[in-house]
Amino acid sequence: MNDSAIDYAAVFQALPGMVALLTPELVFADMNEEFLRGAGRKRDQVIGRRLFDVFPDNPNDPAATGMRNLEASLRRVLATGERDAMALQRYDVEDPERPGHWEERYWSPCNAPVLGPDGQVVLLVHRVEEVTELIRARGSRGSGRARVLEAELYNRARELQELNDRLRRAHAREREVALALQEAMLPARRQVGDHRAAVRYRPAVGALNVCGDWYDLVDLVGGHRLGVSVGDVVGHGLPAAGVMGQLRSALSATSRVAEGPAQALDVLGRYAHVVDGAESATVVTTFIDFDHHTIAYSSAGHPPPVLVHPDGGVEFLDRATDPPLDARPDPLPRPQAGTTFTEGATLVLYTDGLIERRREDIDTGLARLADSLGRHREEDPEALADAVLLELLPPGGATDDTALIIVRL
Structure with missing residues (x-):
């Protein structure tokens, strides 16, 4: 059977269980019949309406947090593009036939993204397993035990939710520190002699996605020469930012x-072989000789620089590509290639988050x-630089860091 034969x-x-599709605005786009049955709603009462308008928290219960927790989960999925499974939630449902009458229910939700061609979330899959009957079945063994079990489950769910919240706050603080570290180590935009340069760094969306992208400009010894480099360290957070700083400093010194x-x-x-976390890092470096109008370059597993000629021709500098740093047990000499440019050309280096x-x-990127x-x-x-970022990065931000450096030759 092929895909075309499947309805x-x-x-x-x-699908077993309650499944609904939500837009990024958290509006119901579709749902299966099991969802409507379990929620006690008709299709026209749900489709096209915002989730929290159809299913608000119980206003008679000040401790009701089910929908607030659900909204936080859905927002995380939108920001990170990653699946989010929730702890058991107590959530009361209003009887549509008896306004003001709320029925106590227990749910186990899981939310997952559907990504479009540009990597952005276009739909959210909201899957719910209702466990109310399980709670009631256990509670039928004795009203006292039922209350204890109910309280235990509810408190455990609250504890798990609070733990998740604390972890997210801790990761958010780590993100802020990592960003500050990156900004402190990355050079600001500068004038390169008579030539202008622009640099940009855009962190990834999501609290866990600060990465190790970096760039550098180095005045080289002998004539009017400049070294321009970009690199990308595998990993996230403070460890990646720390490795980034070590590699950038080492390459800056070595290039001179x-x-x-x-x-x-x-x-x-x-x-890199003796730096923990530096394995598989990628980097490309270019040596620009303004006196002779030449560019020498070498790449360790990194996307190729771009030379834009004044007549509109675009040349990818991809004739000296080698594996990432520390990828070989026994390192071999790296390849090197060169090209020429005319005055007014533009050299562009970037990290993979851009493409x-x-x-x-x-190749599409x-x-x-x-x-x-x-x-x-x-x-x-x-x-x-602003135009390129506006056209290539998704409107809500990318899920990977992006570094960009542009030099007018």
Whole structure:
């Protein structure tokens, strides 16, 4: 049987348990019959309406937090693009035939994203397992024991929710510290002699997604030369930010004495071998010689820099690509390539958060970048950087960090 032979609408209706589809605005887009049956609602009472208008918290119970907890979960899924399973929730449902009459219910919800081609959440799958009958069945063994069990389950659910909240606050604080560390270590925009440069760093959305993206500009010894680099450390939070700082500093120092970018990456790779967390980090570095109008470059597993010529031609510098840092047990000399440029050209380096999207081939992202750079090539680097980020990053923010550096040659 192939996909075309499967009636997915029928499968959706036959799913066990209550399943609903919500828009990013938390409006009901669809649901299966089991959801309507379990919620005691008709389809026209739900479709097109906001979740919390159809199912508010019980106003007669000041301790009712079921829908507030659910909203927090759904917001997390929208922000991170990741599934979120909730602790057992007590949530009362109003009888549609008897307004003001609320029935005590217990639910076990799970929320998952449906992603579009650009990696953004286009729908939320809200799945609910009702466990009210299980609670009642256990409680029927004795009213005293039922009350104890009910209180125990409710308190345990509250404790788990509070623990989740504390963990999220702790991760949020870690995110703030990691961002501050990154900003302190990354150079500000600068004038490169008679040439202008623009730099941008955009952190990923979500409290856990601060990554180890970095960039650097280094004045090189001998003539009018500049080293420009970007890199990406695997991992999240403070550990990734710390490794990022070590690699950036090491490459900055190495570039000043290396014969070329390949030798700089050779030395950096040996250094990465003794730095915990540096394995599989990617980096690309370019040496610009303004006197001779040449660019030498070398890449360790990183997306290729882009050279935008004044006539609109776009050249990806992809002829010296090698595996990421510390990827080989016995390191080999890195490859190096070069190209020429004319005055007024633009060199662009970036990290993968700018071009990669879930379920999309990387060539699509590279083509999107080339098109944007070609159309905006005559703008100054600051305006060009803003235009590229506006056109390539999702409106709600990306799920990976993005570093971008643009140098007008």
